[in-house]
Amino acid sequence: MSDWKKTQENTFKKWVNNTLKGHLTNGRSKVNDFETDLTDGIVLAELLESLTKEKFRHVKDPKQLRIIPQRVENIGASFKFMDKKGVYLVNIGKKNIYSARMHTCTSNLNYYYFLLRNYLLNASI
Numbered sequence: 001m002s003d004w005k006k007t008q009e010n011t012f013k014k015w016v017n018n019t020l021k022g023h024l025t026n027g028r029s030k031v032n033d034f035e036t037d038l039t040d041g042i043v044l045a046e047l048l049e050s051l052t053k054e055k056f057r058h059v060k061d062p063k064q065l066r067i068i069p070q071r072v073e074n075i076g077a078s079f080k081f082m083d084k085k086g087v088y089l090v091n092i093g094k095k096n097i098y099s100a101r102m103h104t105c106t107s108n109l110n111y112y113y114f115l116l117r118n119y120l121l122n123a124s125i
Helices: 005-022 042-052 066-083 094-100 104-125
Strands: none
Touching: 005 042, 005 094, 066 094, 066 104
């Protein structure tokens, strides 16, 4: 991984972890690896809840997400929540977030940049 990608990834990890501080209820304290820590949709949903200060229906217990369709559906709950808020993602789908492949990490970083831009920057205006 190039230096700038590593720097970008570390920056977003810090932002996600700071945003989630005190919000996580499933025993996770932070995101260490975008490719593996986000594949069940729990952290994504909790990040959205933390950013918007609103709750929405999603699975919070990783033990309930044993098969791939359940994980993808849980990620879909975050996407539906964003749709209701008028936040639409381009070129990032549920399977991009679920799939743990290297090119997906770029999609995940784009996803977090999009959330940062939409929720944090708009809130400060």
